[in-house]
Amino acid sequence: MTAGPARTANADLRDRFEAAFMPNYGVPPLALARGEGAYLWDADGARYLDLFAGIAVSSLGHGHPALVEAVSRQAATLAHSSNLLVNEPEVLLAERLLGLLRTPGRVFLANSGTEANECAAKLAIKYGRTTGRRYFVAAENGFHGRTLGALALTGKASIRDQFGPFPLDVRFIPYGDADALKQAVTHECAAVFLEPTQGEAGVVPPPPGYMTAAREICDTTGALLVLDEIQSAIGRTGHWFAHQHDGVVPDVLTLAKGLGGGMPIGACVGFGDAGVIFAKGDHGSTFGGNPVSCAAALAVLDTIDHDGLLAHARAAGERLSSGIQALGHPLVSGVRGRGLWLAMVLSAERAADVQAAAQRAGFLVNAVQPDAVRLAPALVITFEQIDSFLAALPAILAEVTP
Template structure:
């Protein structure tokens, strides 16, 4: 246990502003600890965690099996670098290929941005000898903040201040198969898609659109890269969201919920796409870290053994039914326990502030949308509690901008 003197919320915020860069602004809640689906701030206030570290805390906070796996691995071996190998990274890569239901190979890294960065390099290396230098992505997509991943991110407000990138990218409307077909040609190295766009407010693609994307890329010799960084690992009630469309992508990128909170990312190359990189083409000092791999294997084990897919699918339906026909809720998008709750005439930031004051953490992902992505271990009682508090808050919520 730490013998450091406790700090208040105010003290932590003051020191944060003085010591850290301003790219996040000032986060509202200094979290000190967590247990299950609840977290506690530095002043002792307890919150129902309905955002789960942005779809990261897959098995909740402090799950005994998860804690034991991390502690045991830290005691045995914390780091090897990529100069050496260890059993955990091999077992995790094998398991990921089993879960994606395809043969291939895996590159392990530290984040979703890095997973997509590796995917960009991979498809450009494969395509360049054939004049395939263009990447097609979608408007309002989010693939990361590094320059390569940002180059294919379809949110102009965060992309354009850092252009140019040295990556040729073309953006088409999400969900529009005709626009996608028109953009993909002999110069296209790959199409990057999220099966559900998370940062745009949780907008899922239809299975027909994903099947069309697979057909279009195959007919044109381009790779289909699916960014499952938020949608993967049970968030939609399956290991991967694309399984609902019964398609096999060429590359899959993962992160977030994969290791339940320990930084990790993965790029899966299916079939021949697993053999594109050769020695020296890419690397990561911390990628495949023993602790991160142990955490990921523990998360997979908990999800499998505790039947969490069945839980989140049932609770997703329960949440939808609970919020149905509420006058302040325009729609509940998404599936299972990854949802965008559209608001009528209320500002999402003000609503989330009011929720936090009532002991609930959620994310105002857009001015008219609240995003939730709680731990998959959440209970029906907690889902009902969230819905009750949200409906109560919405009955007195401040009006927001016109969201037409």
């Protein structure tokens, strides 16, 4: 009797994952073993060029020396303090963020983007109750997280509907429609929640002038303007923060993902009066301001600054975008986005097929929508690595084109 084919390490880990975890993710296609720079290796030893960086999280790629050193040093010094005591890395990080934002404000540190948005929602609730405002406005197809408060603000029926009713009264309007926004926001609106570019909707930028119009509408009515930059900040678009492209200043800003470079961290920043809405005891987080995560975030900010990665993100993003468009492939109808936060827009709903074909060719991309492939590589990706993807892309597209 002959033995069957040997089980691969990938297959074994995927089977164990399926048996041990709740089924909310399905079974991911790969089991990763290690990373270095812009590359990842799976459990079977195959190498991939990582073109979405853990959903725009790994700003410096994998195993960056500055991040490794900062995390190792801080873990050996002080790994946790709780919110009952102060640690220096959290203070340094809050000061550094406010310096980069160039606007007076106050910071709350959390562990994720969803938690940052929960903080923003609670700020807006308290603001609304003290000023007689009772509802929120957010955008259709926007994404702000999956906890009940954040999900209430998320304009995607496919993930919302089965979990209602929600604790917030939210009115959804089409993204990018300034007239619809103006009609929806009255003096009874507590806050408007928007992304400067919609991420999970497929990296959808606003039309010119939309962010300025949102700021003016909120100024006129007294509603808070909350900008969710969970994906778009920390150099992703070639500026520290995406809203800086439009020259607007929100009342509240939320951050996460790329801030920690792979370590869990989130931040909610309130500017001006919005920074002092909370009183003692109004909000908290046991792990918020964790010194290891804050040390990682400081290393990310220092490296982006020291290594000129904002300019590199702009140049590398232009190389990637123009290279895709220059192919003139019939399956590609265009490219959306800024810097190293792009969507390759398809002329047919074949994004999942493109993702699978790219993986077989040694490239990891993300089918963020049926007709859109998200590309959000580490800010340290090289021109040569981008060119290797562009060289392989025609064959990848040909494999999935009928």
